[in-house]
Amino acid sequence: MDITFIGFILFVCLILMLTSGIWVALTLTGVSVIGLLLIENNSIGLLLGTSSWSAMTSWSLTALPLFIWMGEILFRTRLSQDLFEGLSPWLSKLPGKLLHVNILSCGIFAAVSGSSAATAATIGRMTLPELKKRGYSEKMAIGTLAGSGTLGLLIPPSIILIVYGVSAEVSIARLFLAGALPGLVLIVLFMLYTVIWTLLNKESNNTADEKTYTFKEKINSLKKLIPIMILIGGVLGSIYQGFATPTEAAALGVAGALLLSAMLGSFSWAGLGGSIVGAVKNSCMLGLILVGAHFLTLAMGFIGIPNALAEWIATLGLSPIGLIVYLTIFFVIMGCFLDGISVIVLTTSVVLPMVIQADIDLIWFGIFLVLVVEMSQITPPVGFNLFVIQALTGKNIFYVAKAALPFFFIIASAIVIITLFPNLVLYLPTLMSS
Template sequence: MEPMTLSIVLAISILLMLAVGVWVSLALVGVAALGLMLSGNEQVGLLFGTSSWGASTAWSLTALPMFIWMGEVLFRTRLSSDLFAGLSPWLGGLPGKLLHVNVLSCGIFAAVSGSSAATAATIGRMTLPELKAQGYSDRMAVGTLAGSGTLGLLIPPSIILIVYGVAAEVSIGRLFIAGALPGLLLVTLFMGYTMVWALMNKDELPKHSKEQVSLKAKIAALRKLLPIMGLIGFVLGSIYGGFTTPTEAAALGVFGALVLAAMTGSLSMESFKGSLLGAVKSSCMIGLILVGAHFLTLAMGFLGIPRALTEWIGTLGLSPLELLIYLTVLFVVLGCFLDGISVVVLTVAVMLPMVQQAGIDLLWFGIYIVLVVEMSQITPPVGFNLFVIQALTGKNILYVARAALPFFLMILLAIVLIYWFPEIVTYLPTTMTQR
């Protein structure tokens, strides 16, 4: 069977498996095994064992469960709620007022969580009831949370950047550094849109604000931010400064989160066990997906599918911009049905030869693909952040999707900006490497 024909058969097979509810990891393994058998390869078991060992023993993957655990500790202790209390007094003077707490809280929590879902769930539990009680627009409160919750995918330490780094063999440390400025760009775009919306829709803001907060009270509120900001500076500073690898920084981050939780009196045996079990469940899920994706990548290599696809793309004569437009549409469509990590591990092996042939920097492409996956997280019907926020609010998922639409467009604008100005991605990694 020709590689292109085989690739179509496998694509239809995996869509059917996912449609009937087969786990993503098992669907990947099943499609890989099917492809090998159709090609006449009888060493399916041996190849699966070899690929599984290779996928699960990469040292760089050690950072993954540690960063997940750090986020789980923060999720279950008082440190996350201190974010709201520390930021609120400082944002009352901006157009949009406390709506900016959603954006900044998500940005800060993303820097110690690494998970989009954990970011949206944690911040939403704190901010949505307060915003509703004060009379803010429901749609804007939900929209700012849905959009800003995706920052957990980009702002380092990002779980999906670790997965991409392993799959594409790109330095995870450099990817973390590269994600910093695009993350700040998104925060700026989200806050900018919120200000413009607030100036144009003053009737949807609270009619009477709370009394003015004194400077002394604002400075006192900052003390609640110091523990979590110190943890962020400690973890990211050790990576950016070259003192630790991402794996070592992750281990130190877990230790720091446990110490801070204990110092604030919110670390109990129950919260400790809950954080540990939550980290194990998430890590096992991601690990199974990675094993399945690695096996599929190996199978496709045997079948010659990546080479055939690359040659086919080459015959189309696409420019780098045209290729990125097609890939953007593809990733958003895939994100309508799969979670972000699954999208990355399913596509990276096939896409990288095309991307390299087009002369696109793999470091830049890693940030690009995370931004596109962020868009897919707030795209129905299976945008994962939409489900998280629907569970928090009880709103219809289409209502949540409509509320998130402006932030979907802001992420699209960020993609356009990093294409026009790639230095937004490459400046920090290049500068720090030269030191």
């Protein structure tokens, strides 16, 4: 049977399964089974067993449930309130004032949660009511939260970078390093846009927030940031200095999060039990998706689709930049219907051969991929951050999407920047390897 016809059948099956509400993991497995049947491969059970074992026995995956658990523990602390109160005095003179607290709080919390949805939900619970009470533009408050919430995907330790590292078989520690500078660039771009918007829309942002702070009050406010900064420094510093692997750093992070929750007076046995249940649920969901994705990768290899696609792309004569443009459009469309992790595990087996053939660095491509997935997090109809913020505000999903639209284009501009200046991504990983 012609490989193009097989690919078309599998694509139709994929769309039908996803739109009918079948779990992503079961969809991936189902498409794999159909593909193997079409090429008359009778070793489906053996291949599923083998691929499932190899998918779930990677030592790198151990970091995944640990970082998820760390985020779940911190989700139940008063961390977001301390971040808000600690940052507010230092940003009171900057145009946009507390809107920048939204951005920086998300950036800091992203460095310990690793999750986009958890970042948006945790920070949003604290900042949105406070910004509304002080008279800030509701649309801008929602927009900054939606955009900055996506930082949970990029700023290490990122759950999605761990998934990509396992799928692409690249160093997770180097991926974490690669995400640091682009994450800072994105924060600066968000803050710069907020400053410009505030200066151009003073009449739309009439706040009653005229409180001034003494230098002593600013210094005292830093005390509230010390615990979280120590945790971030401990987790990321242990990786970057070579003292610990990402898995060992994740274990340190869990211990630190438990200590931090006790210091903040937020520790309870009920909260600990809830964090364990939440971590187990999320880890099992991701594990099942990874099993399905690994099986799909194996099936695609037997069918020959990745090689056929790579050869087809080669015949187009696309430059690496041209390939990146095509892939950006492709991933944004995929992200309109799937969550970020599903996009990565679903497409890695097909896309990576093209990327390797185009001689694109896999570390750089991982950061590019995460940025594109960030864009999809604030793109309807399946932008996870949009759903989180809709639940927090009760606003229509399209109202939230419209508020987040400028940040969609800001993330797109960050992709242009790392494409023009790839050393923003590769500089720190190169230092690590040298």
